[in-house]
Amino acid sequence: MIELQALQKRYGETYAVRDLNLVFAEGVLTALLGPSGCGKTTTLRMINRLIEPTGGRVLLRGEDTHSLKPETLRRGIGYVIQQIGLFPHLNVAQNVATVPDLLGRPARDTARRVDELLDLVGLNPDEYRHKKPAELSGGQAQRVGVARALAADPPVLLMDEPFGALDPLARDKLQDAFREIQRGLKKTVIMVTHDIDEALRLADRIALMNAGELAQFGTPDDLIHRPASSFVRQFLGEDAALRQLAGRRAADFVRPGDPAGLPTVEAHLNARSALGIMLREGSDALAVTEEGQVTGVLHWRDLQTVPRLSAEFIPDERG
């Protein structure tokens, strides 16, 4: 879908991004992860040409983005930023309608689309349509930001630390909401983040960058279990596997089995809590319950491989 070929950005003698080769597959959420100053935001902004590369190419569906007008390119790519950047003089509906308006779509279609999107991001259209950005909380504002980016139904979504400015509670809720949205829409998402938990929680693939170069590209499992360098291992931390489990529900690991005599775990708890229960109870299997009903069994060995959002893209290497 999007291919970076020997992409480079140089400021004088220093390289912000150097010889970057990456393929972002269609329908996959890729996190551009790395410490600050590693070039991840520069990389993102070169994709929609907010920053012009000093070398290399960006291909969108095989077409060099340099052959397009920057405005045309950007209208076809959703854009979400940490500071949200809603237009304070326009109401929520007008904000969401920005790109459809730029594309000259009929107002009536756009109005319907705006309502759909507000519903999708969990805001009641009747309540929020006419509100001004100043009347929204941070979480609500970024929900509008996501709706605005999706308004023209772009196949690609660029997100620059989209949940970074929110308080932990709002961030968790919005991450969950976005995961559900992405599960349904299957956009090609490129998300810049410095938050390892966020990357592990949301991303199908992670491109870990360091000092302008790619340190490792792969599934979260690849990075956790097969780090390519000591930098990757250090950056993810020794507890990366636990963090990954924290982003999954116990229900994701359920398989049929005999629950007799096993300690129980609520299905909505995260998998790290499930592991904690196993350690406490000295058991390598738990009975998963939902509203008092046992739905299946969770095995310790299953926690070693974490199911992804888009399982079809992940080669099963562990057997």
Place this chain on the structure above:
Amino acid sequence: MTSSSVTATRRVPGRRWPWGVLVWPALLLLCLIPGVLPRLLAPLNLGELTAFDPPLWRLTLTHLGLVALATGVVLLLGVPLAIAVTRPRREALRQLAETLVGLGQTVPTFAILALAVPALGFGWQPTLLGLIVYGLVPVVSNGIAGLLAVDASALDAARGMGMTGRQRLLRVELPLALPILLAGVRTSTVYNVGTATVGAALGAGGLGEPIINGLSQQNTALVLVGAVLSALLALSLDALLGLFSPRNQ
């Protein structure tokens, strides 16, 4: 009953009803009725007021016309200037413009008028020039301030969503800069009502005429007539322009 009280309380807090919009123009019109001002000023015993020729309403209209024309030209010059110097990578140009425009305010108006006479002759032309030079200051500096105050993240989002430079200007920057810009226009206009009285010395007419005549004839009542009317005109314009400035942002 209930619904009317709801609308009353829903009016933006802190924004009182702009009664000045009615009061000041009404007072101005009242004072323009022949005989009203002389009768009001008579008890003060400041001087004889004979019939005005040209009549006061005409002087007021001349004055208003001069100020309106100056404001129009100021907008035509000042807004594009403020826009031009706030584009990216034009910091040097912006500083130059602010300095030059600021110079207009430091030079006394009277000096500008006097300097313009040799070039433009007597009459309304040098006065108009003075008003434009003087009126540019608040419009350009407020325009620049308003455009620079536009939230950088809103502009980044606008660019990232594919707005052209022109669309960003028209859809994002100007609407957001408008309240500050309008405040500058208001200041400029109100100042110029006062400044325009000086123009009478150059034969521009307007409400400076009774003031100048009063000074030369040592007739304080005549000076007061010009002063009261130009003050009421300034207050009226201030109140009217205030209607346009959104204060709830």
